[in-house]
Amino acid sequence: MTTGLSRPVSKVRVAMGVIVLVILIISGSIIGIAYFNKETKPTQQTVVAVPTPNSAPQYLDPFNDNTYGWNLESEPGKYSAQIGGGNLTLEDDSHKLLWEQLPGQRSFSDFTLYVDATLTKGDPQNGYGVYIRGSANANSDLATYYRFELYGDGAYGIYKGIISDNGQTGYTKLVDYTPSTAVNKAGKVNHIRITAQGSSLSFTVNGYQLQTLNDTSYAKGTIAFFVSNTTDAKPGAQAQFSEFGVYKPGA
CATH class of the missing domain: 1.20.5 (Single alpha-helices involved in coiled-coils or other helix-helix interfaces)
Structure with a gap:
């Protein structure tokens, strides 16, 4: 019921x-x-051991003095280049990119490059790093190249210099701006290792392999270091380079 x-x-x-x-x-x-x-x-990076080079260097500069004849032309308030105390120090104060090529117009094809690099002054968005396989044309000493760039905020990018049909220089992005826990931020040193062998280009920072690319555009060329004071940053970007050497591939 x-x-x-x-x-x-x-x-x-x-x-x-x-x-x-x-x-x-x-x-x-x-x-x-x-x-x-x-x-x-975050994406896990592939750890690669950074070996001690086991062969004689093709090029080695401890940056104690300017024995090799780097171009140290400077203009106060705009840019400067100095060598001493184990460092090559580049500074740009006018929102431009300042590069410094190896003396003697030396050209390298296949190699492994080691260098320590630090953004010692400037905003986190400023860049610094290494050009490889660079070559000139009538308009620029570095018209074609591969450029490995680190940023003060802990990111990196890889760019390729190109020449247009009308002879103007420019670049294309092989790897766009990419944050990475492997890259130390401004004020801390980054141990860079770059291997170029044939069309293969390998980029390692602090023991972490960031990228391996294949590109057949440029087989040889010069090496240069640079610092970039970007247009949206305050004036003044300074980078120091040390422990620099060029060896046979895989050394």
């Missing part, structure tokens, strides 16, 4: 319902956190 009155709810049943609800909420939270961490976790 039924009536229109509701039966009283058991306190035990209420308590059990609350417990089940709490368990569901906690489980959902754990699953959500695990998924979020999985989606936002």
Whole structure:
């Protein structure tokens, strides 16, 4: 027999319902956190041991003095280049890119390059790094090249210099601006290792292999270091380079 009155709810049943609800909420939270961490976790880099070169260098400069004849022309308030104390120091104060080529117009094809580089002054968005396989044309001493650039905020990019049909110089991005936990930020040294062998170009920083590219455009050329004072940064970007050597590929 039924009536229109509701039966009283058991306190035990209420308590059990609350417990089940709490368990569901906690489980959902754990699953959500695990998924979020999985989606936002930085990409793991491939660790590559940085070996001690096992062959005689093709080029070596401890930057104690200007024995090799680097171009140290400077203009106060605009740019400067200095050598001493184990460092090549480049500074640009006019929102431009300042590069410094190896003396003697030396050309390298296949090699492994080592250098330590630090952004010692300037905003985090300023860049610094290395040109390889560079060559000139009538308009520029570095018209074609591969440029490996680190940024003060802990990112990197790889660019290729090109010449248009009308002879104008420019560049294209092989690897766009990419944040990386492998790259130390401004004020801290980055140990750079670049290997160029045939069309293969490998870029390693602090023991982490960032990129290996294949490009057949340029087979040989000069090496240069640079610092870039970007237009949206305050005037003044300074980078120091040390422990520089060029060896046979894989050394």
